Amino acid sequence: MDNPNVRAKRLLIPSAALLWGFQFAFLNPALALLLVALFNATPAEVGWVLAVYNASGFVASLLVPAYADRKNDYLRPMLACGVLTLALSALLAVSTSLPLAVVGLIVLGGPAGVGSSLLFAHLRHSGAGATDVVNTRAIVSFAWVAGPPLATFIMGALGNRAILLALGAVAVLNVGTTAAMISRRRAASVEDRPNAHAEEDGHPFSKFGVAAVVFAFVALQATNSAAVSIMGLFVTQGLGVDVIWAGIALGVSAALEIPALFLIGRLALRYSGRALIASGCVAGIAYYAGMAFVSNPATLIALQVLNAWFFGIVAGVGLTLFQRLIPRPGLASGLYTNTRRVGAIVSGPIIALGSTTALGYQGIFAACAALTVLALLVIVLAGRPSRRMPPKERPAAPAPTHDAIA
Known part of the structure; x- marks a missing residue:
């Protein structure tokens, strides 16, 4: 009991x-x-x-x-x-x-x-x-x-x-x-x-490695903020349908995010944090690429499954990643929270630059796809252990944890 x-x-x-x-x-x-x-x-x-x-x-x-x-x-x-x-x-x-x-x-x-x-x-x-x-x-x-x-x-x-x-x-x-x-x-x-x-912190990251991960998550948060911000305009002016479809799309994505997070929590017992983050980024790339070519509300709604998985990974696994990289729990959680605030600021230039392309509003999603690819590469490279780490600094023969970063 x-x-x-x-x-x-x-x-x-x-x-x-x-x-x-x-x-x-x-x-x-x-x-x-x-x-x-x-x-x-x-x-x-x-x-x-x-x-x-x-x-x-x-x-x-x-x-x-x-x-x-x-x-x-x-x-x-x-x-x-x-x-x-x-x-x-x-x-x-x-x-x-x-x-x-x-x-x-x-x-x-x-x-x-x-x-x-x-x-x-x-x-x-x-x-x-x-x-x-x-x-x-x-x-x-x-x-x-x-x-x-x-x-x-x-x-x-x-x-x-x-x-x-x-x-x-x-x-x-x-x-x-x-x-x-x-x-x-x-x-x-x-x-x-x-x-x-x-829960082990895995290998220690350099300050440069932590900064790279922060940069990557600012980029990921920025793409989500940009996509949400222009959804109404994209639906009405890009697809030429009623604005209610923007609300439906955002509502479906938000609702799907909840079961996605519970599923992610179960998968975290079997797969590494890096693997889950990679899956989220791949889903994000596919979502933004699909949005760049979507032409009807049905496809718009279907693509929200990818969006829910992408942001569920960013919101859930991203937080645990920061908590493992940064030894101080308060600073880790606070810094992760601020990646969303900074990402919202960065989303402005993404919208401004993406909308000036020949694709129009679809160009914003294309820019988000490219930025997500960059963020994925940064996270993968930053997650590699340092070759110069002295052996004595490594944990003494630990069993690999289910969510080790490396």
């Missing part, structure tokens, strides 16, 4: 993942609408407010996890993130001043958004395997699928400010689950430690 602490952990971790996923799914898609509806922000003001808010999140994703690494404690900073989320929702609910709202988003919102990264850092620190991390990421993806429609329903039925009340309720639940995890941390740590040997 399972130890009560183990059973509690099995409930607390998925609950925390779902709640942190809902926090982002409630706030981020609705933020621009809230700025206009509650603070009368102009389109230009919305643009720079989102820019400084995301910049705050970028900095916080590096500083807060680094602090947690130094303290060797990820749960207390995660608890603080929940409290900051509650404070932010209260501030936005009572404020009528745009400058005050901006200060709140920078000071409270940026650090509050680090909670999800800290959860994955805690998983790694407590000895969780790649399968656990990927399965937990699947729960976050489910929240992202269900969250935006639920937020839209709440705002439509109860008014715009009601989403802030919902966000505050999620924050209270986040604080509660994190407090429960803290209270059980010592017992849970004892239970988890025997399994910690199942």
Whole structure:
């Protein structure tokens, strides 16, 4: 029979993942609408407010996890993130001043958004395997699928400010689950430690190798961001069909990503991380290449199977890869999170350059395919062990782990 602490952990971790996923799914898609509806922000003001808010999140994703690494404690900073989320929702609910709202988003919102990264850092620190991390990421993806429609329903039925009340309720639940995890941390740590040997970091990477992998994942995230951003225009102007097909395509891809992540978690027990990442990149190349020549909605929807596998690999295995390459769990999770933020910035030039080709919007997908090929080559080359490593630095005759990078 399972130890009560183990059973509690099995409930607390998925609950925390779902709640942190809902926090982002409630706030981020609705933020621009809230700025206009509650603070009368102009389109230009919305643009720079989102820019400084995301910049705050970028900095916080590096500083807060680094602090947690130094303290060797990820749960207390995660608890603080929940409290900051509650404070932010209260501030936005009572404020009528745009400058005050901006200060709140920078000071409270940026650090509050680090909670999800800290959860994955805690998983790694407590000895969780790649399968656990990927399965937990699947729960976050489910929240992202269900969250935006639920937020839209709440705002439509109860008014715009009601989403802030919902966000505050999620924050209270986040604080509660994190407090429960803290209270059980010592017992849970004892239970988890025997399994910690199942995950080895493999051979150490040089700083150049780690930087190369970061570059590759920025490229992969950029292709996904670019493809999502122009889907509506591609469907209406490229294919000449109703914009609803863009929503269907994105919805199908997001829905398929969840079972894909659970399948990836099982496959991680049998195949190496490099092999899974290679499969994801190949699927991404095939998806983007297919999108460059797609001519009807049926093919568009069918191709989303490849897209779901591609991004499931990037989101799930990519996170575990960073956690193995970088010995500090907080920094690893925070750095991985920021590859998506930087990728969103890089997607702008991809869209601008790709759309100027003779293929038009299809040219953007062709550019994404080429960039995915480059990212795959970089990851494969960066994953090779250093020949100059002294033998004494290698582990003493370990059995190969299921998800070793090399």
